Amino acid sequence: MSELPGFTLPTVFDNPKGWGPSNSQPTGIFRDIPYIPFSKGDKVTRVANWINPTETRDTRDTRGGRRQRDQNQQAYGSNSAAAFAYAADEDEESFSLVDNRGTAMRKIAVRAVQGGGPRGGARGGGAMQRLGRGGRFAGSGRGFAGGFRRRFGYRDGAAMQRSASVAAEDDWQEMQEIQFNRMKDLRFDAGEPVEAGRFGTTGVWDPALDRLSVRLEKPLTAAPAARFNVSASDDPVLAKIAEENEQVKVLATDTVVAALMAATVANSAWDVVVNRVGDRVYLDKRDGGPMDFASVNEGASPPPPSEPKDAASINGASLLAQEARDVTRSLISQVTASKKVEFGEANPFSSAEGADANAYRYRTFNLGTQDAAPCLMAVRTEVDGFTAGAVPKQLFVRALTQHDVSAVGAGNVLDWRLRLDAQRGAIIATEMMNNSSKLARWAFQAMLAGADQMKIGFVARVSPRDRTKHSVLGVQTYRPEDFLGQLGLNEYNAWGIVKALVDLCLQLEEGKYVIMRDPNNPLIRIYAVPEGTFEEGIEEAKEGDENDNE
Structure with missing residues (x-):
């Protein structure tokens, strides 16, 4: 070794x-x-x-x-x-050092930015001179600082004022004022709803519509039948439910409840009529009011003008809302026209004057606490169709509309015909900013109805100058819970807002009241109004609505 x-x-x-x-x-x-x-x-x-x-x-x-x-x-x-x-x-x-070219070039650049050319003259501005006149961030009146305010209708130091959905009269008494910051911390769990009845006829979704694109757009066909929106006080099914169950203290429709749930994200004004009868509360919409129409770009800066300067303009707020309502009716009718299904009992609103194409699902939600007696709220919700297959899925269908990208109140959106296929995410994000209130209401309506999927169609005018012809460019599918999360909304907070308002209404004396969203301040006002308020124009509003349906 x-x-x-x-x-x-x-x-x-x-x-x-x-x-x-x-x-x-x-x-x-x-x-x-x-x-x-x-x-x-x-x-x-x-x-x-x-x-x-x-x-x-x-x-x-x-x-x-x-x-x-x-x-x-x-x-x-x-x-x-x-x-x-x-x-x-x-x-x-x-x-x-024998070359001072760098110093000389810096002086030339400074003179060019200040408006002069290399020799101080007006002719030698070059590219920088052109940017100063017409560039995006120039400061000569069309630039970022001044042009932004001019383009979106703002004045220096002045905020845009919105109009109330209904003017408060002198004999109205203000009962309560609720700030939005107090409502954001509310929480309540309504639990699982109880089925109370199904009525009407609905259709089966055509799966080919999920493959639509701008290149494969589908013309929109006008709806052949009307879709009514009857208030809670006039609903015979809700009256029957309340008669059979003494624990039902609140009666409402999904459009009204969804508006209350989305109160904190609403930009435009709305109102809900409260009828306190006996020990029950009816949450009604006002005939011809904002609950009958879907607002368009209410969150844009500025929103579509309520009174266009051009009397012949088709891009005013009221006409756009009416157009959006008709487009949604037509889309629901068209996408579920392949096959009809009896959803339940006969439609309670069909009569000799016309057939109602809606299908309804009545459900009751418990707004009472564990220590107190049950306080049930009966809600009429809408069902827009079912998917085909062994296990059909309940659908909630709505339409987003685009009228004219260059019009005032368009919301600085991308042209759907050019960008929808490639930049759908950016388009949806823009719609969530411009139509946050409307999208929130749709999501809450789908949740109230127990829908499995939301189908949102992108519908654009064939020509920006024609409000009667449209095409479906694409369809987006969501789960209601996921869509609420993308909007930054919380189901428990929404129920907390509804419960707080219902508790306030149950403490009121018998009579008529109005819950109003202040148009320019983040708060809700509750007014006591005389009996007979809003009843003068009901017949006129119904006649106008029937003419629109025709």
Whole structure:
């Protein structure tokens, strides 16, 4: 067995009095090697810093914050620059600067930005001069600072004022005022609803519509039948449910309940009529009011004008809302026209004057607490169709409309015919900003109805100047719960808002009241109004609605 190689430990020279070589070490092995003394303020991880503190490593970085921060840092090593400084006494005297072109070009650029050309004249502005006149961020009246306000209808320092959905009369008495910030923290769990009845006829979804694109657009056919929206007080099914169950204290429709749930995200004004009869509360819509129509771009800046300057304009807020309502009716009728299914009992609103094409699902929700007696709310919800298959899925169908991308109140949207297929995510995000209230109501309506899927169609005019002809460019499918999450809404907060308002209404005396969303402040007002309010124009509103259906 061969011997193992030997190993001799090197001599270690300890320096107990400082940092670096000790006096006992031979000086010859470290001759001509520079040494940086140690400073107590140095970080252990950066004892050796080979960067000249007069020229920091971030001098090439033009971000002032980082550069200033690094310049203010401590120079590691005590007087580290002195050990490695290089002095060139004779070399620097042999150099001289003979080209000042950089300085001259900087002066030219400054003159160009200020409006003059390289020679100070008006003709030599070049590209920068043109940007100053017509560029996006120029400041000559069409630029970012001034043009943004001009384009979107704002005046300097002035906020846009919206109109109330209904004007408060002198004999109205304000009972309550609720700030939105008090409503955002409300929480309530209504639990699982109880089925109370099914009525009407619905259809089966055509799966070919899920494959629509801009290149394969489908013309929209006008709905052959009407879709009524009867208030809770006039609903015979709700009256029967309340008669058979004494625990039902609140009667409402899904459009009204969804509006209350989405109160905090609403931009435009709305109102709900409250009829306190005996120990029950009826939450009614006002005939001809905002609950009968779907607003269009109410969150845009500015929204579509309520009174267009051009009397012949078809892009006013009221006409766009009416157009959106008719488009949704036509879309629901068309996408479920392939096959009809009896949803339940006969439609209670069909009569000799016309047939109602809606299908309804009545459900009761418990708004009572565990310690108190049950307080049931009966709600009429809408069912727009079912998917084909062994396990049909209940659908809630609505339509987003695009009228004219260049019109006032268009909401700075992308042209769907050019961008929908490639940039659908960006288009949906824009719609969530411009129509947050409408989309929130739809999501809550689908949740109240127990829908499995939401089908949202993108419908655009064939011509921007014709509001009667439309085409379906695509369809997007969501689960109601997922869609609420994308909108940043919470189901428990929505039920908390409804319960708080219902509890306030149950404490009121018998009579008629109005819950109004203030058009310009984030709050809700509750007014006591005289009996007979809003009843004068009911017949006229119904006649106008019937003419629209025809």
